[in-house]
Amino acid sequence: MAINTTNYEKVIQVLGKKSATLVAVSKTKPEADIQALYNLGQRDFGENYVQELVAKQPQLPADIRWHFIGHLQSNKVKYIAPFVHLIHGVDSEKLLREVNKQGAKLGRVIDVLLQVHIAAEETKFGFDSVELEALMQTGTLQALGFVRIRGFMGMASNTDDMELVQREFEGLAGLFRQYRQRPLPHTELEVLSMGMSGDYVVALEAGSNMVRIGSLLFGARNYQQ
């Protein structure tokens, strides 16, 4: 196992021109690989599985900003609430309320992104635009003083049709611009998390300012391990 330093430097260069943030997605990868990328200066890392994140976090430098990017079950929020930097995948009001509850217990305001469903596929999680509008109301958000909605996250269709991917990203960027103009409680929209190894360039063109990249940096994942 080794990290791909050449790809890392290339990605950093591309992102630098756009002032975008790299979240290095280290799911299934050993702590040694994370430490190697950390040693090159990387501080934002993304994980998908609660158990894995909770096991890795104490073994690695304390100044790592841990992003939870997977599908989060309400009953597991409590395990990551004390230290997580940003939860990307909040995809229901129930989950948002649970994050708020755990934040309240800790006296910690937890930053979240709302996951918006932009892909043509049915299988991806996230709010559709009608559900998003229902949530983004002063009346709903007012009581949620221990979360701060920092932005939106989206995953495009898993396809080679880059025009479709582009349209999906542009759709989410449009929603982001629209909601940014609206003052809402506990909401400071700054982050648009879109783009992975295969589509981050398209995402940046569409207006992403945070990309989540795994396999380009760490190599392909082997889920059998």
Ligand SMILES: *Cc1c(COP(=O)(O)O)cnc(C)c1O
């Ligand atoms: C795994 C994952 C990524 C990274 O995917 P790569 O194709 O390896 O870059 C990004 N975002 C989410 C939500 C993921 O689950």
